[in-house]
Amino acid sequence: MSPPRKVYVYGAQGHGKVVAELLTAAGDEVVGFIDDGLPAGTPTLHSQVLGGFAALRDSPGALVALGIGANQVRERIAIRLLEAGHQLAxxxxxxxxxxxxxxxxxxxxxxxxxxxxxxxxxxxxxxxxxxxxxxxxxxxxxxxxxxxxxxxxxxxxxxxxxxxxxxxxxxxxxxxxxxxxxxxxxxxxxxxxxxxxxxxxxxxxxxxxx
Ligand SMILES: CC(C)(COP(=O)(O)OP(=O)(O)OC[C@H]1O[C@@H](n2cnc3c(N)ncnc32)[C@H](O)[C@@H]1OP(=O)(O)O)[C@@H](O)C(=O)NCCC(=O)NCCS
The missing domain is CATH 2.160.10.10 (Hexapeptide repeat proteins)
Structure with missing residues (x-):
């Protein structure tokens, strides 16, 4: 069995919550949520919002799951993450x-x-x-x-x-x-x-x- 991954979830609304629960069910660790529209510290499921995009600044090469339902927004965020050197989970x-x-x-x-x-x-x-x-x-x-x-x-x-x-x-x-x-x-x-x-x-x- 592969070791658990440490994954950030981008998007703390409904879709992001489902994604986080899937990660947990698969044995991965949800580090926290990234959300550009909610204040840092907002409790979400058993975790919290760590901040917006800038919250990943000190985590180069972070593994990030896309928890955004809107297709165009999800694409835009994915491109931004990849350009910043992060990885998509x-x-x-x-x-x-x-x-x-x-x-x-x-x-x-x-x-x-x-x-x-x-x-x-x-x-x-x-x-x-x-x-x-x-x-x-x-x-x-x-x-x-x-x-x-x-x-x-x-x-x-x-x-x-x-x-x-x-x-x-x-x-x-x-x-x-x-x-x-x-x-x-x-x-x-x-x-x-x-x-x-x-x-x-x-x-x-x-x-x-x-
Ligand atoms: C097709 C859709 C995008 C249209 O949304 P909209 O542009 O806001 O359209 P409206 O709600 O104003 O409806 C316009 C007309 O289309 C009809 N209509 C809307 N959705 C319809 C559908 N899925 N099937 C048949 N007719 C539909 C409405 O009854 C309305 O007809 P009327 O003017 O004769 O009353 C939307 O209804 C839809 O089905 N979205 C998919 C939702 C979905 O699956 N979400 C999944 C989330 S995980």
Whole structure:
């Protein structure tokens, strides 16, 4: 068994708390939370906020888990951490099932009950939320988020920073561009261009009443 890692969690809100509990469940040590929006000393779970980004100044090469749900913010923080010489912690729940032929990028979090099947490629800083499924040979790009219960069929592709909503699905061979939001419960059956918000079954661009 590998020795416990000492990991900072960036983000002390709800998602950060889940990430911290996953780390503890995996036998790692949570050093504390980093949060740019909360005062140092704010109690969080069984730990506390140590400060904002500057709190890592005296910990060169710190191992940091990304506990931020918003995809663009998570990407920005990850880039800043890497530029400062820190490392991104990959966090895999003990109950996540990851194929030995799949690849998982640094800073990605796979929560309880996740399944990643053969030869899937999951990028950096991705959130595979509770119970989501990435089928064989899928590609999930950096800083995407699969919400709880989301399912990707075989060889589906999900773009950078794209958010797949609660219980939404992308059929096999489906493709979703960058910076897309797929609404909760939607089913993607046709390619979705970058930048769109789509909802429904089959998923179509959202229409808002004016
Ligand atoms: C798709 C989504 C982003 C739209 O949010 P929004 O831009 O604020 O849109 P609104 O709530 O103003 O809704 C606009 C219209 O779309 C409909 N709509 C919203 N979300 C929908 C969805 N998931 N499926 C079908 N219709 C939806 C609304 O009913 C509304 O229709 P109406 O004007 O006829 O009443 C959001 O509803 C959603 O599903 N987000 C995903 C949430 C999620 O999975 N979070 C996971 C956290 S871990």
């Amino acid at each position: 990959t966090v895999l729940a003990p109950s996540a099932i990851i194929s030995p032929s799949a690849s998982i990028g640094a800073g990605t979090v796979a929560m309880a009950g996740v399944v990643v099947n053969a030869e899937a490629r999951v990028g950096r800083g991705v959130i595979l939320n509770t119970g989501s499924i990435v089928e064989h040979e899928c590609v999930v790009s950096d800083f995407a988020h699969l919400s709880p219960g989301a399912v990707l069929g075989g060889q589906a592709r999900v773009g950078r920073r794209t958010h797949i909503g609660l219980n939404a699905s992308v059929i096999h061979l489906g493709s979703v561009g960058d910076d897309v939001t797929v609404g909760a419960g939607a089913c993607v059956v046709r390619p979705i261009d970058s930048g769109q918000t789509v909802v429904g079954v089959p998923a179509r661009p959202i229409v808002k009443r004016t």
